[in-house]
Amino acid sequence: MRVDVLTIFPDYFAPLELSLIGKARTTGLLDVGVHDLRTWTHDVHRTVDDTPYGGGPGMVMRPEPWGAAFDALTPVPPDDLDLAPVLVVPTPAGQRFDQAMAHSFAGEQRLIFACGRYEGIDQRVLEEAATRMRVREVSLGDYVLFGGEVAVLVMLEAVVRLLPGVIGNADSLTEESHANGLLEAPLYTKPAVWRGREVPEVLRSGDHGKIAKWRRAQSLLRTAAQRPDMLASAAPETLDKHDVAT
Numbered sequence: 001m002r003v004d005v006l007t008i009f010p011d012y013f014a015p016l017e018l019s020l021i022g023k024a025r026t027t028g029l030l031d032v033g034v035h036d037l038r039t040w041t042h043d044v045h046r047t048v049d050d051t052p053y054g055g056g057p058g059m060v061m062r063p064e065p066w067g068a069a070f071d072a073l074t075p076v077p078p079d080d081l082d083l084a085p086v087l088v089v090p091t092p093a094g095q096r097f098d099q100a101m102a103h104s105f106a107g108e109q110r111l112i113f114a115c116g117r118y119e120g121i122d123q124r125v126l127e128e129a130a131t132r133m134r135v136r137e138v139s140l141g142d143y144v145l146f147g148g149e150v151a152v153l154v155m156l157e158a159v160v161r162l163l164p165g166v167i168g169n170a171d172s173l174t175e176e177s178h179a180n181g182l183l184e185a186p187l188y189t190k191p192a193v194w195r196g197r198e199v200p201e202v203l204r205s206g207d208h209g210k211i212a213k214w215r216r217a218q219s220l221l222r223t224a225a226q227r228p229d230m231l232a233s234a235a236p237e238t239l240d241k242h243d244v245a246t
């Protein structure tokens with residue numbers, strides 16, 4: 001996968017050299033380019049913002065640098081938009097990012113992330129970008145950040161860990177929260193007793209059938225307690241008929 005990130009704060013992405021994302025880059029599973037948007041400014045102050053038409057607080061990111069940056073990153077218009085890169089634009093006004101969207105992005109050949117700042121990006125940038133890329137306006141959640149950089153770090157981590165070969169044991173991806181529409185069961189490791197608290201006996205029984213059943217029940221209980229909304233929207237096949245009976 002090729003990822004390009006456009007930002008006025010390229011240093012925000014130093015963490016992409018670390019941990020499993022850094023390893024994915026050195027092993028060739030992931031190729032990342034971080035680009036300073038000011039590269040595509042030409043005034044002495046390298047200006048990327050201006051006051052909003054119609055008034056209102058703060059500043060808006062000017063379209064020209066974005067247009068020039070997209071020209072540089074996507075010089076050849078696609079024959080088929082379905083084969084064009086996905087442009088991910090973090091914004092409080094976007095569709096909520098979730099595991100399903102992470103899986104969708106993980107299946108792409110190329111992602112381009114546009115990190116806005118100030119009050120956001122001139123809307124014409126997204127309109128023009130949609131003529132050559134598949135534009136996705138995405139929000140992390142119902143709160144407001146200073147800009148898109150943190151959101152890109154979160155989305156990148158969620159996407160890259162789904163790429164084949166990045167995580168050693170692919171089973172981790174099927175057992176974790178949100179993988180099957182439920183929250184994962186509680187986890188335990190040594191010692192068997194810690195400050196008087198014992199690991200549930202079933203987990204030390206060696207009976208894999210009983211362990212799987214216990215984990216399933218715990219997963220349902222935890223989801224009901226922490227995220228009843230997930231149970232309400234869980235696909236029917238997620239809630240096996242035995243879950244209710246037992």
Ligand SMILES: N#Cc1c(-c2ccc3ccn(Cc4ccccn4)c3c2)n[nH]c1N
Pocket residue numbers: 090091092115116117118119120121138139140141142143144145146147148149151
């Ligand atoms: N994803 C995501 C986000 C963001 C986000 C993303 C990009 C930008 C670019 C500028 N701002 C600041 C800002 C302030 C006021 C009104 C609009 N925008 C951003 C915020 N906030 N919360 C999320 N879940």
